[in-house]
Amino acid sequence: MTNASLALNPYITLTTFAIPRGAKYPILFLGLLLYLFCILCNATLLTVIVLHRNLHKPVYFILFSLPLNDLMGITAMLPKVLSGLFAEENRISYPLCVLQAFALHLYGGGILFILAAMSFDRYVAICMPLRYGLIMTPKTVVCVVALAWSLDFALVALLFSLQTGLPRCRSVIANVFCDNPSLLKLMCGDTSVNNAVGLFNTAVVQASSVSVQVFSYVKILITCLGMRRTDAKRKAVNTCVAQLLILIIFEIVGTFTILSHRFQNVSGDLQKVMGVLIFLISPLLNPLVYGLYTSEIRNTLLRALKHRIFV
Template sequence: MENQSLSVSSTLTLDPFFIPSRGKYPIFFLGVLIYLLGIFCNITLLTLIIFQRNLHKPMYYILFSLPLNDLIGITAMLPKVLSDIVTGTNRVYYHLCVLQGFVLHMYGGGVLFILAAMAFDRYVAICMPLRYGSVMTPRAVVSIICLMWGLDFVLIVSLFILQTRLPRCKSAVMNVFCDNPSLLKLTCGGVAINNIIGLFNTAVMQVVSVSVQVFSYVRILITCLVSRRSEAKNKAINTCVSQLIIFIIFEVVGTFTILSHRFKNVSADLQKIMGMLIFLVPPILNPIVYGLNTNEIRSTLVRVCKNKVSF
């Protein structure tokens, strides 16, 4: 069994979409446009936060992690899928498959923790405006950023350490990209512990993220309801609604994708499509929503563009 495991582990075969020959290049060019749009939007947001001093604030230091995480997610998934559509190779080395799965899961957990950190920042800013500077100190902001990335790393590393310890006796990945559920299906050992740890890690991510966001937004809502300043109330609600929309979209798609692997009657193509949407929609939606919906970022972008044009 050990020799068999070694013989099938070096190269894996991915399960592609069925695309007619005449449809490959249109889909490829559409995918390239989506990828370039995601890269452009997120790099633009990162560049503004880095080089514009008026954005050097705790809120934007935390927000900086979101486009960075989106770039990691969309780059880890889409280029390989597009390459396979054109070349028809649909093959990947096992270790690269594990690496892709690890990065994609880091991206998914990162979204949850980053949105939770952003919600907490908005809670302090809106509910405790006079104490914002003393609570969100540079040290506190660095601690929050390290905590959300560190916790995400520990949870995902533990998941993949358990996965790689199992012997492999299959080489066909039933997906267009590599993730932990697909890699587990390649094993010929017991996966009960992996499933338990996977569900536990998912529960930790969800409980931490949802708890922080529910607490923050409920307190923000209460503060807005009792506030007599209509301008401040509208600004707070506008900020919170944009974050909630992004969180709900990610949760709906992500939850369906996770549950779809637990039920055999769900179409394989539907699993693939929903799985890809997690890595396509947020990287494009996030910078647009925060860029257009955040007055300071929007005004900074307009000012930079005007200065470039006038120059």
């Protein structure tokens, strides 16, 4: 297909899963249930934090960004993937493809930056409890959240701005959704700079976010080992286990997905499934972990439900 024909027909064709026709409807049903469950849980977490003053604290202000990021990620990915199961030709306009890729990359970096901000808050709360109020002031919290979002947006914007000058000469993406590597494969110009910037962005996001979290949790562990009160030690550890769980699972799936594209013998469908899982893990687990595992949020939600039921 020539550049001229692409200009007249600005659509991108996405591949889909090799699924038997009889299995498509059950998968669609389960996918819709999963999507609605994630929307309901994350929206509930947002509502509880907003409406209850006892949750208007620095840690929950930072946590508020997590379901927002999750809702953006799963909405940008899952509806299009599910609709593609039944499309005779799974197509998407090029501008929407770029927008989807931008949102998904923003989501991926956002998870790591927000978890880093939350780990820093827990480090100050557990390791420097007497100075917590002086350090985590409303101004500081706003700056931390703004830094996480703005740095994430700047890195993604830089990555995608480099594509504007490249000519597009292909129209088929071997994936169920659009992302930057897939978009680069559509270009027929030199993409070495784009690849270098992509690796740089990945290194910056991983190095900065993971180093902050490793530093915070090592300090927390050392502090917990020196605590004499068993209940205080247990509470401090429980506070951090949830965040570590999300981080470890996200990193394992993400690493496997990246490595799977480096080996030719890995099934294409397996690569697609792992790619989709990256955008399902956080929206599915975060509201459950923070809603059920965090006692203050859990107790607030239970009180609100009891009030609705019995009043």
